[in-house]
C-alpha cells in the first residue's frame with residue numbers, strides 16, 4: 001500500500017562522494033517545500049539495494065526519482081528499468097573525464113526506457129530538483145504557486161546592468 005505521508009521525491013546517488021553535487025537537488029526542493037529522501041544506492045557496489053529501491057519506489061509513495069552518478073553511470077538507467085516513475089538523471093562531474101563519461105552513459109538510453117537527463121554537476125542537480133517540483137506541481141496547485149513565486153524572485157534578482 002502507498003504511504004500518503006511519504007516524501008514524494010527520492011534522491012539516490014552512487015556514492016557518498018556524489019552528495020556534494022546531489023545536495024543541490026535537495027536544496028532546490030527545500031526552497032520549494034517539497035519533502036525528499038536521499039539514499040546511497042550504487043548500481044555496481046550495492047546491486048541488490050538498487051533492485052529493492054527501484055522495485056519498491058512507487059509503493060513507498062515516491063512520485064519522482066532523481067538519480068545521480070559519475071563515471072560509468074548506470075544508476076539512473078537501471079532505476080528507470082525497474083520503475084514506471086519518472087527518473088531524472090544527473091551526471092556527476094568525474095575526475096578523469098570531467099563528467100562527459102557520466103553524461104553520455106546517462107543520456108544515451110535505448111528507446112523504451114527514458115531517463116530525463118540534466119546538465120553535468122551542480123547546475124544539473126539544482127535543475128533536477130526544480131524539474132521534480134515542476135512535475136509534482138502539475139497536480140499540486142499550492143506547489144505551482146510556490147514555483148511561480150520562486151521564478152519571479154529569480155527574475156527580480158537579476159540586475160539590468162553589471163555593477
Ligand code: RP5
Nearest residue numbers: 014015017018069070071092
Ligand atoms: C560512481 O562512481 C559514483 O556515482 C561516483 O560518482 C563514482 C566514484 O565513486 P567513489 O569512488 O567516489 O565512491 O559509482
